Amino acid sequence: MVWPIAEVARMSKVTSRTLRHYDEIGLLPPARIGSNGHRYYEEADLLRLQQILLMRELGLGLREIQTVLDRRLDQVTVLREHHRRLLAERDRLETLARTVGRTIAELEEGKGKGDMTKINKPENLFEGFQAPSAAEAEVRERWPQAWEQSRQAVDAMTSEEMERWQREVTAQMIRMAEFMMAGTPVSDPAVQDEVDANYQGICRFWTPTAAAYKGVGQTYVDDPRMRANFDKIADGLAVYQRDAMAVYADNRLS
Secondary structure, three states, X not given: OOEEHHHHHHHHOOOHHHHHHHHHOOOOOOOEEOOOOOEEEOXXXXXXXXXXXXXXXXXXXXXXXXHHHHHOOOHHHHHHHHHHHHHHHHHHHHHHHHHHHHHHHHHHHHOOOOOOOOOOOHHHHHOOOOOOOHHHHHHHHHOHHHHHHHHHHHHHOOHHHHHHHHHHHHHHHHHHHHHXXXXXXXXXXXXXXXXXXXXXXXXXXXXXXXXXXXXXXXXXXXOHHHHHHHHOOOOOHHHHHHHHHHHHHHHHHO
């Protein structure tokens, strides 16, 4: 079965202009183009479009998505991780909704009684809120000034700047994954240049010493949430990134 571009645009909520752009850059060519110039898509194309949209949700740019699709990195693993994160976020938001609903009910119940509202179980006020990751906690504890500088820098970013920064970070992770999958040693100059870009990116928020930079790399491995962010790109990437950062710290920061 084939679908014309207008139908694909309707189903996916992606404009026909965007679909034509995806074709022009080789990201999503149609199955065929009719004699009238209209583009037609098959089921495999719809699945590829779904992958593109999911990776856009993950913050990847079109160039990085093209790399993932063309190099056939473990797409199923990426999709499964994204699915798991979506389900976890759904559950967390449902819990937060119940928390707020319960608080509203207790506040309304206390209205008009002339005294301070009493919350039956104070701990319930905070159900569903996320605790900081181990990486965040370690930076806050070991380098409090750096943590405050980083927090202020992030708070000052616009939504566009934040999105651009997140995509830059994801693009760096993908390039590191390519080095790892090619068997490139972490001490290779090209890998170290990529690590330098990572370090310079961190320096936008705070300037870690050699020991601190090694510590950040170790949290990428030790913290489950951080490790999952790396390993959803490629298994073992967190360890590869840590080892590359350690070499960089020894050679350029010591």
